[in-house]
Amino acid sequence: MRSEGPDLNIEIEGNSETEGDPKHESFLFSLWRRVTAGGRTQPQDDEKEELDYEPEPSAPSEQLTFEKSPAPEFLTRLYSLWQKERKQESNRMLLVEDLCSESRPDLDLLKKFVSQIEMQARIYVKKRENLVKQNREMIEKYLARLEKEKDEASVKTEQGTDTEMKSVPHDGVEISAVDFTALEVPPPMAGEIVMLIAPNWSEAWCMVFPALSGGEPVSLDAVQKVLETRGITYGLIKEEIEKLASTEGCFTLLPVARGVAPVPGVDGKVIDRFPRSIGSPHFIENSQGIVDFNNLNWLVPIEKNTVICEIIPPIKGKMGIDIRNRPVKTREGKKAYLPMGQNVVLNAEGTALQAKVSGQISFKSNKFQVTNAIIIPGNVDLSTGNLNVRGDLIIRGNVLAGFTVQASGDITIGGIVEGAQVSAGGSIIVNRGMNGNMVGNLVARKDIHCKYMENASVQADGDIYMDSIVNSEVFCNGRIITRTGRGVIIGGKIVAMGGIEAKIIGNKTGRVTVLSIEATPQFLQEKEMLEKELNHLEHDLRKGEIAKSMGETALDMKILQMKQRKQKQRLAELEDQEALIARGQIIVDRLYPIVHVVLNGAASTVLRQYDACRIYFDAADNNVKIIS
Amino acid sequence: MEKKILVVDDSRFIFEEMKFKMKASEEYKIAYYCSDGEGLLDAYEKYRPDLVTVDIVMPGIDGIEASKRLLEKHPEARVIIVTSMVFDDTMEEAEQIGALGFLAKPFETSDMINIFDLAFKKQPLENPV
Numbered sequence: 001m002r003s004e005g006p007d008l009n010i011e012i013e014g015n016s017e018t019e020g021d022p023k024h025e026s027f028l029f030s031l032w033r034r035v036t037a038g039g040r041t042q043p044q045d046d047e048k049e050e051l052d053y054e055p056e057p058s059a060p061s062e063q064l065t066f067e068k069s070p071a072p073e074f075l076t077r078l079y080s081l082w083q084k085e086r087k088q089e090s091n092r093m094l095l096v097e098d099l100c101s102e103s104r105p106d107l108d109l110l111k112k113f114v115s116q117i118e119m120q121a122r123i124y125v126k127k128r129e130n131l132v133k134q135n136r137e138m139i140e141k142y143l144a145r146l147e148k149e150k151d152e153a154s155v156k157t158e159q160g161t162d163t164e165m166k167s168v169p170h171d172g173v174e175i176s177a178v179d180f181t182a183l184e185v186p187p188p189m190a191g192e193i194v195m196l197i198a199p200n201w202s203e204a205w206c207m208v209f210p211a212l213s214g215g216e217p218v219s220l221d222a223v224q225k226v227l228e229t230r231g232i233t234y235g236l237i238k239e240e241i242e243k244l245a246s247t248e249g250c251f252t253l254l255p256v257a258r259g260v261a262p263v264p265g266v267d268g269k270v271i272d273r274f275p276r277s278i279g280s281p282h283f284i285e286n287s288q289g290i291v292d293f294n295n296l297n298w299l300v301p302i303e304k305n306t307v308i309c310e311i312i313p314p315i316k317g318k319m320g321i322d323i324r325n326r327p328v329k330t331r332e333g334k335k336a337y338l339p340m341g342q343n344v345v346l347n348a349e350g351t352a353l354q355a356k357v358s359g360q361i362s363f364k365s366n367k368f369q370v371t372n373a374i375i376i377p378g379n380v381d382l383s384t385g386n387l388n389v390r391g392d393l394i395i396r397g398n399v400l401a402g403f404t405v406q407a408s409g410d411i412t413i414g415g416i417v418e419g420a421q422v423s424a425g426g427s428i429i430v431n432r433g434m435n436g437n438m439v440g441n442l443v444a445r446k447d448i449h450c451k452y453m454e455n456a457s458v459q460a461d462g463d464i465y466m467d468s469i470v471n472s473e474v475f476c477n478g479r480i481i482t483r484t485g486r487g488v489i490i491g492g493k494i495v496a497m498g499g500i501e502a503k504i505i506g507n508k509t510g511r512v513t514v515l516s517i518e519a520t521p522q523f524l525q526e527k528e529m530l531e532k533e534l535n536h537l538e539h540d541l542r543k544g545e546i547a548k549s550m551g552e553t554a555l556d557m558k559i560l561q562m563k564q565r566k567q568k569q570r571l572a573e574l575e576d577q578e579a580l581i582a583r584g585q586i587i588v589d590r591l592y593p594i595v596h597v598v599l600n601g602a603a604s605t606v607l608r609q610y611d612a613c614r615i616y617f618d619a620a621d622n623n624v625k626i627i628s
Numbered sequence: 629m630e631k632k633i634l635v636v637d638d639s640r641f642i643f644e645e646m647k648f649k650m651k652a653s654e655e656y657k658i659a660y661y662c663s664d665g666e667g668l669l670d671a672y673e674k675y676r677p678d679l680v681t682v683d684i685v686m687p688g689i690d691g692i693e694a695s696k697r698l699l700e701k702h703p704e705a706r707v708i709i710v711t712s713m714v715f716d717d718t719m720e721e722a723e724q725i726g727a728l729g730f731l732a733k734p735f736e737t738s739d740m741i742n743i744f745d746l747a748f749k750k751q752p753l754e755n756p757v
């Protein structure tokens with residue numbers, strides 16, 4: 001039994017005999033050729049010949065997308081049978097995509113489904129083929145029996161028996177038989193529902209194989225019963241289910257139920273406000289491509305409470321519902337790893353990492369860290385560049401000439417300071433001493449401890465402690481004490497507001513040393529600035545009072561008043577300190593000439609040696625007095 | 629013949645000053661500069677200078693102590709102390725260890741040359757204290 005496909009003009013009705021037949025095997029390949037040739041156009045005559053009889057040796061099927069690959073063989077056979085029964089011609093069922101409805105399962109699922117459909121179609125077709133075969137055997141047996149009966153009848157006729165016979169055409173043979181046309185039609189086959197369920201029960205799809213040879217078609221009840229049997233109760237798609245029970249629903253993969261997909265959570269993340277390269281020296285070229293080795297830009301200061309990273313919290317996932325009406329777990333968003341190192345804290349809202357203290361920020365061991373004591377294990381030189389540090393700074397080596405070191409806290413130097421600039425918001429300690437080579441400079445808002453000081457200039461708001469001070473310019477708001485080691489002050493200019501103590505001042509060569517107990521330039525500058533600011537504040541407050549009287553907000557006023565209180569307090573401190581100048585004195589075990597002394601504005605020159613002497617300002621005489 | 633001088637002083641400024649002032653004399657030339665007392669002995673043994681000038685106040689061991697160690701090992705060394713610490717005790721200490729001169733900072737070129745000349749006229753102490 002052969003039939004021609006509607007547009008392929010090739011034999012597609014299958015039977016067991018066609019399997020393994022090269023002509024039959026060429027079927028899928030011919031389909032593939034058709035597709036790759038650019039569509040489902042009617043092939044030319046010469047193509048038909050080639051398609052039917054000369055299969056190509058191999059087909060690079062990987063060039064096709066799955067949807068565009070040929071439809072499964074048994075499904076196509078089944079479809080062809082159906083069309084033939086309906087006496088319709090159609091170009092459908094050439095490709096996998098032809099069996100899909102508009103909403104198609106995703107590709108992986110589609111592959112699985114197509115494989116299952118093909119398996120079901122194979123069973124269905126085989127079943128039919130068996131039925132056809134049985135039918136044919138029955139007919140043949142019947143025909144054989146008729147043939148036999150005919151022969152017997154003819155013998156009987158010859159013998160004079162008269163039997164009424166009917167002529168039945170069969171395979172070109174006129175056979176007289178009873179009416180067996182009903183036997184020519186294959187036995188009826190009921191329609192079949194193929195149900196396909198996604199492994200995670202997220203969706204269910206159905207395909208209906210049509211009833212053949214007048215079998216019972218698939219009814220809506222049947223579909224619903226199948227769904228019920230499988231326990232599919234959620235997300236039923238009524239329109240599609242109804243479509244399954246109609247003719248147009250046959251051979252089309254239709255979604256019948258769809259659950260609610262879980263929404264996975266979103267992982268939290270960290271948005272850095274500082275690059276993770278900070279904390280190690282790096283070179284920056286200027287526009288001429290020149291690197292400033294003095295400024296290696298690796299110490300990044302940070303103020304307390306500065307945001308280091310923003311933290312984006314994770315978003316919770318949303319549970320789904322499967323087609324059995326069961327909850328579907330989802331992946332929860334994970335919290336981001338917080339690069340929280342030393343002195344880095346999470347803010348109260350949990351939205352940012354902040355600096356716990358003012359200091360230097362660095363990124364080490366996968367964490368941001370804020371250290372308020374930076375340690376330089378060696379020298380301050382070209383390997384470190386200039387340093388500007390928030391917090392304390394510890395330098396184990398030397399500070400080489402030409403470099404600048406600044407810290408908001410204390411600076412401790414294990415070695416020596418050459419002709420360098422060192423400035424601290426706190427105290428400065430120099431373990432091995434300083435020879436400033438006439439350019440070196442120490443500035444401290446608190447005390448300075450230095451083994452010795454030579455050819456340098458020094459400013460300290462606190463006290464100064466040294467073994468010796470030689471040929472240096474020293475300005476100290478507190479006291480200068482050189483009582484340890486050799487305890488000498490030789491040459492230079494020494495200004496202290498709180499007094500000077502030394503073992504020896506001057507030397508035997510008559511080197512001139514200038515000693516003053518008076519306000520230092522930095523003290524006068526601070527006082528002057530404070531007075532100016534206070535004047536401005538008072539002016540602003542007067543303006544504020546007027547504004548307040550006109551009903552404006554008093555918030556700024558409070559801030560100004562607070563600032564004014566603080567500055568008045570500081571000014572009072574400075575004034576107290578200034579008042580002590582009059583009581584400042586110089587105490588020395590041995591004083592060598594020549595020493596110029598200025599006490600409370602009164603000057604005197606010491607031209608002879610004194611032992612164990614005290615130099616002070618005598619308010620009664622308004623003059624400098626030396627007692628020994 | 630040109631005499632080689634080893635300058636030991638933490639102040640590079642002093643070294644430059646001495647170098648400049650030595651140009652006035654064709655007799656003396658700086659062989660090496662050393663910024664602390666610890667390096668004195670090694671520098672002496674390496675450069676074998678004819679004269680060593682040593683500051684007193686330096687990082688680490690002071691010039692008196694460094695000179696003492698040098699002279700203990702090399703009594704033939706000619707050492708001059710160059711310092712601002714011009715006191716009786718420092719001068720006595722210098723003399724005791726065997727230094728051949730004591731030059732007070734700041735100094736004039738002539739003072740420096742004179743003290744160098746004088747040091748070469750003296751014999752180093754055979755048994756310095």
